[in-house]
Amino acid sequence: MSAHDARLDLTRPLLGGVYDVDAREFDAIVRQARQAELALCRVDLAGCTDKAGLLRRLAFALRLPPDFGDNWDALADCLRDPAWRPAWGHVFVFENPEALPAHDAAILRGVLDDAATFAIEHERPFFAFFPLPAAPGADA
Template sequence: MSTKGFDLDLTRPAHGGVYFVGVNDLDRLARAAARDELGVRRIDLAGCRDKDELLRRLAISLQLPATFGHNWDALADCLRDLGWIPAWGHVLLFEHADELRRAAGADFDILLGILDDAATFGQDNDRPWFAFVALPDSAFDAAPTSA
C-alpha cells in the first residue's frame, strides 16, 4: 500500500501496520514521525541479499541489545519491545528493500510477517507502530490488480 495521496495519522495505534511506499515517501514520513515525537529508525537494505545480512543490518540500525540472537524469533521478540528506543511509538523506514525482495523473496516475506506481528502487538498495547517498506515504482506497476 502506498501512502501517496493521503496522510496517515501516525499517532493512532489503530492505523499501525506495514505499508509499502514509494522511495520518495520516506523523507516525508520521517518528518511526520519526528513531528509526532515517535521513534524513527531508518534501515538501509542497499546490497542486502540474504537473512544473515538483513539481521546484521537490523541489529546495527535498531541498536538491538547485545543479547540479540540473530534469528527470526529473536528479531520478533525485539521488535515487539523497542523499549531501549525512548519513544511512545515507533516508525521503521526500510530503504532499498527491493534488493532483498528480489534476491531472497522467502526471507523478505518472513520479515514482513514479523513486522506485521510487531505492529499488531503495538496496536494491542495502544502504541503506534509502523513499518514503511520502500519499493521502486516498478514494483507497484507489477502488482496484480483486483477486479
C-alpha cells in the same frame, strides 16, 4: 497507499502496520515521525542478500541490545517489547530491499506485521514502510 495523499496519521495506533509507499514519500514520513516524537529508524538494506546479513543490518540500524539472538524469534521479541529503544511509538523506513531474497523479505514483513498487531493491542503506534517496486523502465 500514499502516506501524503491519504494523510496517514502516524500518531494513531489503530492505523499501524506494514505499508508499501512511493519512496518519494519517505521524507514526509520521516518529518511526520519526528514531529510526533516517535522513535524513527531508517534501515538501508542495500546489499543484503541473505538472512544473516539482513539480521546484522537490522541489529545495527535498530541499535538492538548486545544479546540480540540473530534470529527471527529474537527480532520478533525485540520489536514486540521495544524496551531497547523506549518511545511511545515506532516508525521504520526500509530502503533498497531489492537484493533481499523473497523468502527473507516475506518473513521480515511478517515479523513487522506481528509487531504492529502487538503494538495496536497496547495502543502504541508502530509503522513499517517499504518502497513500492519501481515501474519497469522508470528513472530512479
